[in-house]
Amino acid sequence: MIESAGPATILGAMNELAKPQNGPALDSLLPPEMAAKAERIGVQKAGMDAMTVFALAVLAGAFISLGAVFATTVAASTGDALPYGVTRLLTGLVFSLGLILVIIGGAELFTGNNLIVMAWASGRVPTLRLLRNWFIVYLGNFVGAVATAALVFASGHYRFGGGSVGETALAIAAAKLSIPFVEAVALGALCNVLVCLAVWLTFSARTVTDRVMVIVPPITAFVACGFEHCVANMYFIPIGLFIRNQGTGIDLGAGASGLSWSGFFIDNLLPVTIGNIIGGAVMVGGIYWFIYLRKAPAA
Numbered sequence: 001m002i003e004s005a006g007p008a009t010i011l012g013a014m015n016e017l018a019k020p021q022n023g024p025a026l027d028s029l030l031p032p033e034m035a036a037k038a039e040r041i042g043v044q045k046a047g048m049d050a051m052t053v054f055a056l057a058v059l060a061g062a063f064i065s066l067g068a069v070f071a072t073t074v075a076a077s078t079g080d081a082l083p084y085g086v087t088r089l090l091t092g093l094v095f096s097l098g099l100i101l102v103i104i105g106g107a108e109l110f111t112g113n114n115l116i117v118m119a120w121a122s123g124r125v126p127t128l129r130l131l132r133n134w135f136i137v138y139l140g141n142f143v144g145a146v147a148t149a150a151l152v153f154a155s156g157h158y159r160f161g162g163g164s165v166g167e168t169a170l171a172i173a174a175a176k177l178s179i180p181f182v183e184a185v186a187l188g189a190l191c192n193v194l195v196c197l198a199v200w201l202t203f204s205a206r207t208v209t210d211r212v213m214v215i216v217p218p219i220t221a222f223v224a225c226g227f228e229h230c231v232a233n234m235y236f237i238p239i240g241l242f243i244r245n246q247g248t249g250i251d252l253g254a255g256a257s258g259l260s261w262s263g264f265f266i267d268n269l270l271p272v273t274i275g276n277i278i279g280g281a282v283m284v285g286g287i288y289w290f291i292y293l294r295k296a297p298a299a
Helices: 007-018 031-047 050-075 084-095 097-105 112-121 127-154 164-177 181-202 208-224 230-245 261-292
Strands: none
Touching: 031 112, 031 127, 031 261, 050 084, 050 097, 050 127, 050 164, 050 230, 084 097, 084 208, 097 181, 097 208, 112 127, 112 181, 112 261, 127 230, 164 230, 164 261, 181 208, 181 261, 230 261
16 A cells, blocks of 8 residues: 555655666666665765864865855946846855865765764664764864965955955855844754755766756755855855954945954854754755655554
8 A cells, every 4th residue: 555655665666667668767866765875875974084074074164165255256246236136146056166066076064964864863873973973074164164264365355346355245244143043043944955955966966967957056046045054154254254353444334343253153153053953954854864764664
């Protein structure tokens, strides 16, 4: 009976449906296979040694920051600004570079690693291993993002476009610190739903082209909609702080006076991280585990 079919039965049925009558199965993986792949990847990620995880996490922080640099540059205006929605769309499209580098280049991103809960919920990853991975990756992402912000600042990039890039960076940082705590949690949850869905979709892919094509729409959507990503904010807010605190001559604007390191950690990074975990681990990883990987109830 359909009502008693478990994940294994669903997987077999979908595989049969995917097969042409006289040919191989479709090239891309179907959702039940994607779930099994997510579980295997979660086990592999949780089992890596700490130094390798940390180095890959530093790379991911840098990669996401490069996407943020690209996005800040595109968002900067020297006059004759595009309509709000068009600017947000273009900003989101170029920010996709960050996750493309993470997935194709190979790196460990905290928000994407929320999907390790699928292996944890199946009992294949102990709780301490899960938390160990998240801690190391989060720390490495922070180091990579802040180091990239420092390097970008040292390059004088904020002076490009007659200072408009620096003004945009300051405006982005100030806006992020003005978000109320509960709203920041909700924006973080919405963001990581889309980020983890982008990662989830890459599990179906067989080629680099497939991966790039499934990454771009969800990432563009989260940036265009103004959702909050903790690792991206590890770049966006420090670069604003560097510009504000070093007497660059950039017009700080009224909002920049509220920029501070304590505000960064307490008012933004904390609630956004909580939201990202809710969105990624619970709303994506947890739900897909429930659908495809939980043990089927006895008939």
